[in-house]
Amino acid sequence: MHILAASSFDTGLFFQQIENGITLGAIYALVALGYTMVYGIIELINFAHGDVFMWSTIVTLSVAQALHIDHVLGGFALVGTLLLLLIVGILTSGGLNVLIERVAYRPLRRAPRLIPLISAIGVSFILENVAQLWKTANVIAYPVFFPTNAITIGSLTITYLDIFIFVLAVALMVGLNVFTNRTKMGRAMRATAQDPEAAALMGVNINQTISLTFLIGGALAGAAGVVYSMYASSVYFLSGFQLGLIAFTAAVLGGIGNIQGAVLGGFLIGIIEALATQYVPNGLAWSQGVAFAILILILIFRPSGLLGQQVPDKV
Amino acid sequence: MAMLELQNVDTFYGPSQVLRQVSLSVEQGEIVTLLGANAAGKTTTMKTIFGLVKPRNGTIVYDGERIDHLPTDQIIKRGLVLVPEARRVFSRMTVRENLDMGAYMQTDRATIAKEIERVYTLFPRLKERDKQLAGTLSGGEQQMLAIGRALVARPRMICMDEPSLGLSPILVQLVFDTIQEIRKSGVTVFLVEQNANMALNIADRGYVLQTGKIILSDKASALITNDVVRAAYLGG
Known part of the structure; x- marks a missing residue:
């Protein structure tokens, strides 16, 4: 509130940053969901998750390049391109995440918890290095094919792309919510997250359920990868490392394992980062430092997060 | 045999x-x-x-x-089903959702509804607490739920x-x-x-x-x- 008290305070700028933060936050939330769902079910911080997100950005870039998409589209061409890239991104990250679980985590499921964590870090390096080999260590431009128009409300500018990102993210979150709460498979997933042994005793196939969790978490990161590339109009082999850490912070802020928490945490971190960019002196340089300062503060003062952790019951 | x-x-x-x-x-x-x-x-x-x-x-x-x-x-x-030691009900799910989990292997909705109704007749306490989270039940109620959850598996x-x-x-x-x-x-x-x-x-x-x-x-x-x-x- 002291910000509002400042004499030269520009409310227009303030709301513009809130709007930027919401767009960024929607992307963080989609990625944070993957961290939180995986942690909720096998208590593993999937360190490779950010890189799973990044692989959606580089694979969809290649598809866009192969189709010679290099100008703003409209009508069916736009809808078709969006659908194609989203499907490719979702399949890439969803499939990759399932594969990683199968190869790098499942054989270690009964090992001490540090062991799969090290495996996750190893997978992260592999994904980054292969991406670097393929796409070089340069920042590569992502084609701008989405209309760059915007609507203005007073001094507030909202681009069509921001609206698209927000609507897509919310639609995916609502879909996830319906799936986990209203379907039999979603219920089995929640049961497995609470007590895998008891869920198996109901007849749930635990391995399949864990694969499904990785598939959904990866798919959400894949969708995020497509819209993030469009938003940043660039692709970089380490983008998943930075964004992944921020999304992880969002998941911890909301309460790890808690699906609603990841969404809340994602939007909050996005907004805080945007405001920090504006109001912290030399803010752009500090914006990510702010995210990690938040992570440290939560871990000290409220380790269970804003909405509470949801981890498997201890028997 | x-x-x-x-x-x-x-x-x-x-x-x-x-x-x-x-x-x-x-x-x-x-x-x-x-x-x-x-x-x-x-x-x-x-x-x-x-x-x-x-x-x-x-x-x-x-x-x-x-x-x-x-x-x-x-x-x-x-x-072949088990009512496990210490009940192991799904604490963050409602009573009804726990029973639905018990019926996980059943595919026929009418049968599931009938089996759940049978459990509610057997343990009327559970019916009263239908929408309550299982973690908030007393130990005795949780045990009824654990048994009921096994029974709906037929x-x-x-x-x-x-x-x-x-x-x-x-x-x-x-x-x-x-x-x-x-x-x-x-x-x-x-x-x-x-x-x-x-x-x-x-x-x-x-x-x-x-x-x-x-x-x-x-x-x-x-x-x-x-x-x-x-x-x-x-x-x-």
Whole structure:
């Protein structure tokens, strides 16, 4: 509130940053969901998750390049391109995440918890290095094919792309919510997250359920990868490392394992980062430092997060 | 032919052997009880039957088929279900959702609705708390829910691991009455209990497990008067 008290305070700028933060936050939330769902079910911080997100950005870039998409589209061409890239991104990250679980985590499921964590870090390096080999260590431009128009409300500018990102993210979150709460498979997933042994005793196939969790978490990161590339109009082999850490912070802020928490945490971190960019002196340089300062503060003062952790019951 | 038969089962946790050459059988329609002190291996016996721990040696046959290499969900699919120790209800789910989980193997909605209604008739408390989170129920209510959750799976045989543990005498009576009802409906019952007196009163036969070995097996009526059992489990 002291910000509002400042004499030269520009409310227009303030709301513009809130709007930027919401767009960024929607992307963080989609990625944070993957961290939180995986942690909720096998208590593993999937360190490779950010890189799973990044692989959606580089694979969809290649598809866009192969189709010679290099100008703003409209009508069916736009809808078709969006659908194609989203499907490719979702399949890439969803499939990759399932594969990683199968190869790098499942054989270690009964090992001490540090062991799969090290495996996750190893997978992260592999994904980054292969991406670097393929796409070089340069920042590569992502084609701008989405209309760059915007609507203005007073001094507030909202681009069509921001609206698209927000609507897509919310639609995916609502879909996830319906799936986990209203379907039999979603219920089995929640049961497995609470007590895998008891869920198996109901007849749930635990391995399949864990694969499904990785598939959904990866798919959400894949969708995020497509819209993030469009938003940043660039692709970089380490983008998943930075964004992944921020999304992880969002998941911890909301309460790890808690699906609603990841969404809340994602939007909050996005907004805080945007405001920090504006109001912290030399803010752009500090914006990510702010995210990690938040992570440290939560871990000290409220380790269970804003909405509470949801981890498997201890028997 | 026995409904469930364990032959020479050895189970280990890491290097330490918990079950030693355990052999037992349960005939169709029987109530059989497995008695034993704390840490005798009763819960391990249950976990081994359900594939939650794999036996190192021996065989487990259910309904004429070996199940000792099957994953847990495949065993459940065959109509053998467990009411686990400490109830293990899904605490962050409602009573109704817990029962829906029990019916996970059922595909026919009408049957599921009918089975849940039957459980609600058996335990009206659960119906009153239909939308309440299972974690907020009392211990007795959670036990009813755990039993109800097993019943909606429409089992042919039900195993129960200490269903009376931590319950008031009235609820213990209710649980044992329910077990007899379950048997009357044609379901075979294998019951692990510390409350030997109650268990032997409703059981047909019993086994006594001591440090991982079966040391006694007989008709329940004979075990009640057996000196060893009286001294160790019935308070003299």
